[in-house]
Structures are given as C-alpha cells and as structure tokens.
Amino acid sequence: MSALPNPKTKDEQAARASAIQRRRLTDHAARAVVTFGGSGIVLCILAILVFISLEVYPLWKGAKAELVGRYNLVLPQRTPIVTTDRTVGDSNTSESSESQLTTINGSAVGSEFPILALGVEEYKKIGYIVTSTGRIDFISLKDGNTLEQVLIEGLDSRQVTSAKGSLDNRKFTLGTSDGYVLPVQINFKVSFNDNDERVIDPEVVAGELIQVDTFPITHVAFEAPNEGTKAVAAVTSDGRLIFLSELTTRSLLGEEKKEQFKHDLTSQLNGNTVTAMALDGFPDNLYVGTKAGKIFHWDMRDKANPKLNDIIDATKNPGTAITALGFLIGDRSLIVVDEAGDTSTWFLVRDEESPGAKRLEKIHELASHQAPVTAIAASARDKGFLSADSKGNIILQYATSERKLLEIPGQSIPIKALVFAPKANGALAVDEKGTLYDWEIDNPHPETNWKALFGKVWYEGYDKPEYVWQSTGGTDDFEPKFSLTPLAYGTLKGTFYALLFAIPLAILGAICVSQFMHPSLKNTIKPIIEIMAALPSVVLGFLAGLWMAPLVEKIVPAFSMMPLVLTIMTLISVFLWRLVPKSIRGKFKEGTEFLLLIPVFFLGVQICLWLNGPVEALLLGGDYKAWLLNTLGLQFDQRNSLVVGFAMGFAVIPIIFTISEDSLSNVPKHLTSGSLALGATRWQTAIRVVLPTAAAGIFSAVMIGFGRAVGETMIVLMATGNTPVMDWSIFNGFRALSANIAVEIPEAPHGGTLYRILFLAALLLFLMTFILNTVAELVRIRLRKKYGQL
C-alpha cells in the first residue's frame, strides 16, 4: 500500500481529523453496544433458571400471621336465670356444672369467661360469640365494639351449657341445661350502601328444639345431611352418652313416615368419662374421646342399631386425656388432641384381617404442643387445622404433608375458643380472660414439603402410604396429591426404554459409518441423519400413537421376535457373502455392500409376520394378551412403553449417532493404521483400539441422548396413556414430568400451589438436562485434548 497523500489544506486536515474522531467514536459505541447487549443477552438466557427458581421458592415459605386486632370482650351481663323444675338445681349449680363441662368446638375448658363458641363471617369484618346466656354477640373486628346482641329465639331463656360450630362457622348446635339441643344458623346479608361500602347484616335463625334428656348437656353434636335425616349425639352432665336419630322417608304416594331411634350408649362406655365427641356429617361414625385417652368408635350406618366398632388407645402414654376431637374438611380425617399436647389425625382404613370391616388408624402424627391442647379449628379450604394450648400458643399444621406451617406464641393464658375464618385467611381466638385476638393468616402453599412432593404419603381413602399424583378432584374437600415421584419414575421409564432401543442402533451405526465405510459415503449419510434429527417430535408422537400403537398391538409376538430374526438373517447373509467370489466383492465400494441387507431385512420382517400367528398359537396359547396377563401378570395397554421407546428412540438415535460418530472418526489415524499394520482385523481394530479411545465421547453422546429423552414432551404425551402408574412393565404406559406440565399447566391458576409445583417439575427437568449436558460437554472437551496429545 502506498503512503497516504499529504493533506493539502487545513480544512481537509480538520475534516480528516474529525472523520477519524467519528470513526473512533463509532468504534467505541459499537464496542459498548456489543459488550452491553451481548452480555445482557447471555445473562437473560441464564436468568431463566433464576426466574423459574423464584417462582418455585414460595412453596417452601411457611404461613404468616399478623395480629390485626386485640380486644377485651365485655362480659355479657348475667341475667339471673329463673330456674324451672326441669333444670337441675339453681343457677349456681348450673354455673358450676358449666365451669366444669362447657365445650368449645368440642374442647373442655375450665372457664372464667362464659364463651361457648366463636365464629367469623367470610369477609372477616364481624366476629361473633355464643355465650352461656343464650345470646349471640356480634363484634366488629374493626374496633372491637359490640354491634348487635341477638337473643336466640326458641331458647326461651334456657341456659346454654355446650355449643359446637360447623366448619364454615355458620351453623351452631347448642345444648341446654335442661337437656335440649337446638341447631342455630347464622346468615349474613351483604349489601352495598351509597358509598359503595359493603354492609353486612347478621341474622340468627334458630331451628327446632330437640329434647334429648333432662340433664344439662355437656357435649353435643348434630348433623342433618339431608332433609329427612337428623342425628344428635349428646353427653349429659352425669356422664351418659345418648344418640338420637330421626329418619323421615317419603313413600311413592307422598305419605311421610317418621322413624325415631334413641340409643343410650352409656353402658358401652364401661364407665369411661367422655371428654370429647365428634360425629361425622353423613352421619356414619361417632367418635368419643375419654379421660383415659381412649377413642370409642361407633358405626352408625344402621341408625336403628349403632355398633361399637373399636376402642383404641389413642394417646402416646395411656391415660392421657383426650381434650378435643374434630374433623378435617370432608369429615373423614379425625383430629385427635390430648392433654400432653400431641396432635394427630386418624381415619378409617380397610382391615386386612376381616374383609369389609374398617378400623381406625393413626395416619399422621403432627407437631406437639408440649402443653394440654384446649381448642382446635379445621380449615374450610384445605386439610389444615389450628390447635391452641393452655399456654396460649397456636399452631397451624397441614395434615397431608405433616407440615407445621406456623406457630403463634401465646401470652400464657389458655385459649378457650378458636376458629378459622371461612376463607382460611384468618383466625379468631378468645382466651380465658376474655381477650379476643384477630389474626390475618397468609398461607398460600400449605400442601408442599419434601415429604409430600417426593415421599410416600398416606392419603384419605388409601390403605397404605403411597406415591400418588392427582392434582385436582371433583369436590371441595378433595385432598390434593402432589407426589412428583410417579412422574419422575415415568420420565425415567420412558427414557430407559428409549435408550434401550436407541443406544445399540446408534452406536453400532456410528461404528459402522466411521470405521467400515468409505469416507466419501459420509457426505450422503450425514444429511440423512440430520434430517432424522430435525423431524418434529409431534410427527413422531402422532405416528407412534395413531399408526404404530394399533399396528403393534396386532403383532406383538412378531415385533418381539424381530431383533433376533433380523440378527440371524444378517449373520446368514454374511455367511453367504463370504462365499461370493472376491472379484465380485471387490466391485463394491467399502460400505456399500451393507445395502444388500435392505432386501434381507424386508424378508426378515415378512418372516416375523408369517411367524406371528404360529408363535402366538403354539407358545402363547393363541392369545398373547391373555398369556401376558395370566403368566406374567402384565396388563397390555395399546399405548405402551414399547411404542414410546420406539418413537423416542427414533428421536434420540441421530443425536447419539452424530456425537459418537464424531468422536469415533476423530480417533487419530496413526492408531488405527498401526493396529491394522500389526495384523489386526478391522473389527479387532475397531473394538480394541478405536472404541476404548473414543469411549468418553460415546459416553457423552449417551448422556446427551439421555437428556433429550428426559425432556421429550410431545411423543410421551401422544403415545402413552398418561396415567401416573409406577411399574416397569413395557406393556403399559406412564406419565412423564414433561407431559404432565403440558397437560396441567393450562388449567393451573396463576400463583397457586399446582402452578408452582409444575414450575418445580420444570426446574427439575432443567437441572437434570443441564447437568447431564454439562458433564457430557466437559467429557468431550477433555477427549479433544486427549486426541490432541495422542
């Protein structure tokens, strides 16, 4: 290059200088843009992991509670009760009996403040208390003022001695001092005033008085599951247990028939003192807890003839009094708490010894209070419940996952009444001194912990702990089952069968192409394999599910014979090939002779199809499906792992092939030449020299293939039945993590537990493939270095 011409004028000089300046500026700017933009993009890509992790993280956060109000309740004014003949003793005695025996949501408490039950409406604006005076006080939770006091109609100034609230705390059952039981319903009318503020108007509707006894009722339970059925269980102050039921049936002609049963179950108690009682909503089962720590279980399905099913020692140390019994939502799981502070849930499990019978079994052992538990309250939204103890501590736990979500430390004053807000977003409690606490509870993901996600969990209605994935159910009281284990199992099962098919084909093929074929053939082979790799998985899935699955179903015996038959046919053709004169053999370019196998394979497949019928008839009794079921105990599904393995193997073969072939053909030439020169056959060279050298590369190829199979979604989605079963049978399907995400995430509400668990599944897939690929990549880098040194 010649020297630059000298600048002629100053202007030109200046212009050139500014041009250089401009170029420099552009260069700097470009550097800044590329550096900033490039590193930004790389960071963004890597941020995927961070974002997904952030979405998963809230699953592990416990619940949060915030005390939003604390008010001293004004003692209701005691109007001296005029005792009638029916009541036992005078007001003093009734008071004293009350102080021993009042129940709050099933818990017995020594009383100072005469509260019997507590409730809160769904917007958490109004709380209400039921006191022994037979009045319901509605308290504003904004300021603690009493808004309204409603005398319960029909109670006729009877003293209330016990009360029990329902889960949604809209229904209460009151027991009176003269042996009556009264169901009460509390309704809230919601309207909007001129300023668009919500106005809530409470209303108390009393039901029909039912006479059970003449003595004061200390524990009461009432259930009316449908119009015609009513059931009352009550314990009187002198320790008698009475069960009363009423069945109204309507005949075809519209005549009403009323049946009433009254049973005194006291004798069956064997002198035990009842301290807690629970009747389920069907009502089929009555559970009674005693002072000696026993649970009595009556089967009430036959209302005319209650049957004492079981007497169980329910506490850790026999003799610890059971302080309260209650149900989780759904009325199947029984919550048992005792004087030692232990909490547990129980339900009925099929008895293995006597078929048809059910026995009460302890299912979940939960966190202990270390102090007598005084009150429990179950959530109306999930399988969680609150329990409070005599030190004023409150614990929130979730039964299914056995997870302790929250502990609210107390003021060392026993809690007398406790209630969960209907939307499970808050709780109210009243202690013995009459202080009302109002908590706001934020508990978005109670269902998950490591155990629930990966361990065996004993779900309601199951006979033993199991791994189950069932994220949604038909009813509100459905217990979500979030075990990722069957899904991970499905993923691995599919991957296993895919690799079982793909690894031999891909690696043998790679050995063939790299060692025994003329290099010029590679240029035609590589594009074919690349096209195989580019085939959309939805196509493979569709063919596997709709074309191959029905086809394979017809010819399973032929299909399983194919590997053997084709191998034998290949060997026979080698034998024949060796008989061909060398002059003819020499005309084939190295590697093209294998094309002669194409007709052989067609013939082999045809032979398999011919043999299908005879083999099935001779060896498999004529019907392979029946044979599988009877001999091996395997169920045959049309869309099974065999089909998936084949289709997914098809997707994985090109990946394993390409990488193996790369590392095999990059083995330094002097190694193979040396081996061949020393007289080894080409097979010996391939297997003893090339393969060991390239082993690491083949390993990394398998790893990457494994990663691809793990994440494959569409094939698994379309070619399996997507049932989350756990067994290794090749003849049934599975549900993989990836397919599960694709199926369920469109239905999962944003931010909910299911949504986050699916993100967790995605995170697992991400990490699994990322780690596999990184290991494979590192192995390859090392291998390349090794080749460089050889």
Added chain:
Amino acid sequence: MKNFWKSGDPFVWLTGGAFIFSLLMIAGLLFLIMAKGLGFFWPTDIAQVTLEDGSKLLGQVRGREEIPQPGSPIGTPERRRIQLQIGNRDVYGLDFKWVDEDRIKKTDYPQDAVLFERREWGNMYGFIKEILVDGKVVAGGNKESWIALNSYLPKTQEIYKEIKRIEKKEIGDINYKIESLRLEIRKIELQEAITNLSIQAKITNLEDQIENQKKLYRDKEFELESLYKKQNKDKIVVVTVDGREKELSLGVIVRSYQPNTMSWFGKAVLYLSKLWEFVADEPRESNTEGGIFPAIFGTVMMVFIMSIAVLPFGVLAALYLREYAKQGLIVTIVRICVNNLAGVPSIVFGVFGLGFFIYAIGGTIDQLFYPEALPNPTYGTGGILWASLTLALLTVPVVIVATEEGLAAVPRNIREGSLALGATKFETVWKVIIPSAMPAILTGLILAIARATGEVAPLMITGVVKLAPALPIDGHFPFIHLERKFMHLGFHIYDVGFQSPNVEAAKPMVYATTLLLILIVVVLTLAAIIIRNRLRKRYVYSAF
C-alpha cells in the same frame, strides 16, 4: 466356521445392519407419511358392496387388514376385512365400516354413484333422484339431474361466498367497532369523573355510535337471512344405497363428483383442486375437513416474528462472546452454558414463557395500557408475540453456536489485513467479518427456523389454539395483532389427531398436515446443510 467368527465380518455386518435399519426407519417413515398424506386427496372409485344377506353398502375403500383371531389353532385360514368409508354420518351415525371379505358376495362400481362433499356431516354417497327448485321438481332421473346439478351449483357457491364475506368481513368489522367503542367508553370512565358534563356528552356520543353500529348489524343480519333463504331454496334429493331418501339443500354442497365415470385426467384435476383447497382454505367440521390455511399462516407468522427477535440478539451475543469478550475461563463457562441451553427441554422454555412473558410482562402491560379491558386480559394471556419470543429464547442458542462457529472460521489473515489497513475493530467486524460469516449466520437462522417450526410443546401453553377466530393480521387498525392467539401446523396435528371427536375421519387430514410440516422442516434443514457445505468449501480454499 471358526474362521467365520474370527474374521470379525459378522460383527462388522451387524454394525452395518444397525445402520441400515436406522436408514430404513427414516425412509419408511417418510414414505408412510407421503403415501398416506398424498393418497387421501385422490378420488378413488365408489364401490357398491353387496353382502351375503343381500344388504348393500356404498363407499370408498380406505383400508384392508387381516382379522385378528386370538385363540385360533394353527392353520386357520387367514381372514381379511376392508374398511369402507360409507359417509352419510347424518343417516348412519358412523363414517367408516369394517366389512369382512368373506361376507361380501359382490363388489361393483355403479356409474351413477355420486360423492357429495358437504359443509357439515362429512361426505355423502348415494344416487341422485331429483332436483327441486322452490319445491318443484326441475330435473328427475340420474343423468338429467346430474347436468342440472352442475348448472345450479356454481350459483349457490357464489351465494355461499357472499354469505361468508358478509359474515367475516362486514359483520366482523361491525363487531370490532362496537368492541372498540365499548372499550373507549370504559377508558373514559376509568380515567375521569363521570360527573363532568363534557365527558358525559362524550360518552353519550360514543353510545350513540354503538347504537348506530348495532343498527347496521341488524341490517346485515337481515341481508344474511335473505341470502340464506336463497341459498337453501334449491334442493337435491339423494337416495342412499339402502333406499333411504335424503333432501339436501344445494348450499351445503362443497363439490360433487362421480368418480366412477371420471377419466384419469379428470381425477388428476380434481386431485389438484382438492390439494389447493387443503392449503388455501379454512378448516371445517372442527378441523377434520377443509383446509389448514390459518395454521400455515400462523406458523409462518410466528416463525417470522421469532426470526426478527432471534437474529439480532443471537448475532450480538455471538459477536460479544467471540470478538469482544476477553477469552478466558468465564467466557468458556458461559459458552458451555449457552451450548447446553440448546439441550434444555422445550417445555421448560414454555413454562418460562408462561410465567415470565405472559403473567409477568403481559400482566404488567395490561395494567398499564389496557386497564379498560380488564379483567379480560389483552397481553396477559397466550398470544403470537409471546409464543414467538418463547421460541426465540429456545432457538437463540442455535443461532449463537452457529454464528460463533462462523466467526471462528473467518481466517485470521483476513482479520489482520483489515486491521493493518487502519480499519477500526468495528469496521473490521461490520465490513469484513460479518459478511464472510454471513452464510454461517444464515445456517444458524435456518436451523432455528426448522426447530421452531416443528416445536409444539412450548406453544401449547403460550398461545396456540385449535381454532383461532381471526388471523393475527387483518384489515383493522393496527393491522398486526400480536396479542391474538393463533393456529399452528404442529399443534394442528396433535389436536386433530388426539382431541377430535372423530379420530378415524380426521386421520387423513392429520397425515396431510404432517406431510406439509415435514416438507417444510426437511426443505429448511437441507437448505441449511447445503449452505453450510458451501461455506466449508469456501473456507477450505480461502485458507490457502
């Protein structure tokens, strides 16, 4: 024999066998899809099958297979059966019927059998009895009716087109206007106090406009009604093979033909027209019939948006990694990570797209710019933009890797020559390196497009639907609607093949769609391979 094993040849041939088997699988797959996908459009003859009991069936033979006889002893003669598409779903309830061959007494191909492709209830096979216009018979008998039918049909087709135009274009316009007016009112209400008089006037004005549009809408409906009446005025009476009569209005017939009388050439013309319908028409009958134009359009548009996003970013990142960043441990790690990202399952990207693009970004956009439409999401739900960006993220590693390869392959002497002549680094990169790496960049892009075209799993959760009401591009301002949901070829395969109520009838459609998809992917991949090979050759020469 010992020599046989010792030579190693059997093992060598076994590896060859494995390889040939893989090749056969690919070839078989392509052949299968080709045959099933292309064969479907061929108008095969209509067979009239007379069974032993004297009953007759009319339809096209679609398949033949051996009857499985589990539990039968060896030597039982094989029995076969044929699958007959008998159509007439409204009469028989089922489109397909398997007929055992040993029950067939006679098969013939009646000259006057007619196949009607209908807009609903699938195909109809039968014989024409007569044609009615305004309830009067204008043509009876087979031959005469066939001629009459062919003269009346084009007219009703015209009416049908007009109806579609009004329904889609004009009524669509009106609905669009009403919706945007409604949103405008809502926007004003959200922003300003309604007590203000001028605002109130504005709202009333808008409400009046809505009323006007509604009036227009009613007019159009009236017009449509009369068109429908006109369309359904002419009727044809078809007799099925078992003698049942069915009255069809000409308006429901897409096309009718008598394959048994057609020449090979006539069939070929019909074949092409059916093929064209498949590519250019909208789907009918919950996607199991008609065409797949919206799916093709959606796929192409999605890939286009994805390319716009992926190309600059991928190239920028590759430039940074290869040209500007200091080569060291960190860059090596980053490079490995980016490489590995290409191996991360696509569904994970889908989940990320759902959480990040749709809920985080889309939700924010909705709150900031489209509060009037809430709680109906605008961008806070799946759409073509989010799906494209998700796929861009999925494929950006492919572009980065390919571009890096290309940048690395640019010979050092070219680079140094440019710098020695006084070019700045940027000038070198921009004017020398990028142009010579262009084929590599292109290869990366094509590979990315091929991958994106075939990917379905992430799309399923970021905005693909089985039937989109409108294309993402239309005549309404702002013409390109990136928030709309769209249809996609791959998802079409999944949906029609696995979610449709009548899988048997839908299968040919799925095969045809599959063929199209594979064709696109294979052509793209081949293009990438060819470009890459050329590129390699060029560098081989330029290196010396």
